[in-house]
Amino acid sequence: MVEGSLRQVAQRPPLTLPPSATVREALAGMNQQQAETLVVVDEQEQLPLGIVTLNDLVYAITLDGGGLEEPVAGMMTAAPLSLPADAPTHRATVLMAKRGVRHIVLLEPDGRLCNVISRADLFGLRGGGADLLAESVTAAMDVAQMAQAAAAIRQRGSELFAAGMGAEAICHWMSALNDLVVMRVIELIEDEFDLPAVPWCWMVMGSEGRLEQTFATDQDNGLVFQADDASAAIRLREAFLPFARAVNKGLDACGFTLCRGGIMAGNPAWCLSLAEWQARFSDWMRTPDPKALLHSAIFFDFRPLYGRYELVDELRNWLLPQPPEHPRFLRALAVEALSCGPPLGWTGGFVYDGGIEHPHSIDLKRFGARPFVDAARIWSLMYGVWATSTGDRLRAVAEPLNLSAEQVAGEVESFYLIQRFRFRQQLVAEDPDDVNRVDPDTLNELHRLMLKEAFKQAKKLQLRLKLQHGL
Structure with missing residues (x-):
């Protein structure tokens, strides 16, 4: 699965050629690098002028009668669809589906070429009809x-x-x-x-x-x-x-x-x-x-x-650079986040919040997912992370928080485990007030244990927040 920014998705440098390059040179370069696309760039500024795919060249030669010595610029798609290299991958997924294209050019902040991604590089709309x-x-x-x-x-x-x-x-x-x-x-x-x-x-x-x-x-x-x-x-x-x-x-x-x-x-x-x-x-x-x-x-x-x-x-x-200049704001966010702790008691048992109206139940949105969402948001604001999804945010702040890959994986998996329990409840709940509530007694022993472990991960996140802000 691919997460994070588009820059992270692009694994190898793009194949580039100047507008004066021939179709023969383009085909040779594609063959040598096993590439399906190349970007025609301005030689001095490295600004992308157009994109050419292998299919474009084959079509031009076999069906349009194009010659191998013709300039490749004549066969490119000018002004190709582009996005900032640091934009989230999801944006490219949706844009490709909407525009019906298979490639997007990635640009540096100054407009220079960064790379090219294809639909095959992205996750989001694969399969499932x-x-x-x-x-x-x-x-x-x-x-x-x-x-x-x-x-x-x-x-x-x-x-x-x-x-x-x-x-x-x-x-x-x-x-x-x-x-x-x-x-x-x-x-x-x-x-x-x-x-x-x-x-x-x-x-x-x-x-x-x-x-x-x-x-x-x-x-x-x-x-x-x-x-x-x-x-x-x-x-x-x-x-x-x-x-x-x-x-x-x-x-x-x-x-x-x-x-x-x-x-x-x-x-x-x-x-x-x-x-x-x-x-x-x-x-x-x-x-x-x-x-x-x-x-x-x-x-x-x-x-x-x-x-x-x-x-x-x-x-x-x-x-992005603003929140670190407002430590009182970040501390207030942490205080608010800590007011909603995971529903585990001192002895490790579940704590129920439904009262008389929803007895023996836990609000998985407020007390399950929210601790992860809030912590990830606060850290993304502290460390200037562009990502908005909780999973991507937790992965992005692993380095500044000095967390191992195993620790981050445990946090992300715990968050999405809670989301899975929420999804299941939403599909069976008849009362709109029950769509995020679960009675642990309706779960089997393994699922109850998994839910408790996920809540323990949330407690660890909140402890980290508490220590960071001296709360």
Whole structure:
């Protein structure tokens, strides 16, 4: 399985040639390096001009009558699809599926070529009937058809879960397809509005931002746009809000229920200019009151989904160095995280939190998954990690925390084990209040033991947080 950034996925240097190189030279280079693609680059600046695949060359020679001495630039795909080299792998997975391409060029921050990745390098939409489901999403022509496609994805996801697909794998599988659903809904509704001619991007946050959507999920989203000043931001917000509310309504029709807390792009509070988003994050870090901490648990997991990704990347790049400059904020996050401990007593037995309404049960979202999610978020903010998923964050902070590969693997596996128990409960629960609750007595002896071991890992994470912040 591939996690982390796209830079980590690319295992070997790319094959590059100048525009003046011949098809013969291209074929020779591909044969020598056993490569299926090459990038045509500007010789001086190393800027990518286009991409050429082996299939392109074979087609040009055999069917179009191209010659071996012709310049390879004449057969390249100019302005190829590209992403920042440090972007998460999930972004490339979804982009490839949406655009129907098999390769993406990776760029350094200054625009120079870093590498090339192919669809085969990525994890997320492999197998499980994903290709057909993705086609049904992209072919949908209205929200009603999208709702049918979204229901089919959830049904297929439950079948894959029952067949034994791992929890992390199914999270990536469903997140990739759900992203396509949301993107298609936005596309369909965008055509109905005369939107301002400024850069904008739809962001997702919370569990969707972390690629950890389960079978019972609501919306957490926002919108960022470019504005020259405060007055322009007010005017643009009024123009975007009807569109954003229509998208929220469309997503609700597709099974992504409206957020009860109003954290949606259709809420004026979360339809903001880039400068306003920066100010909002700054306020939360400077004044870590309870409301700021609550918002931190949702908004700091943001990622771009539709529109001008560079706006959200700019917000992320601006944010990454900020948290270490606000130790009081990080300490407050740690205090809040430690207020929700794993449900194990001093003797090693389970501690139940359901009270009279849900006797003998444990909330696996709040007391099982949350300790991992919160700790991973805090460390990602401390160490400037771009990743948003809990598993990727825990892997990324292993080095600064001086953790062994075995320790990290134990933490990640424990988190996804708890997620697996949550998935199973969500598929059988009849009461919406029970979708994250489990009665340990309904588990067999082995599963009870596994759950206890996962909670012990969560205790270790929280002990590390406590020592770090002197709590």
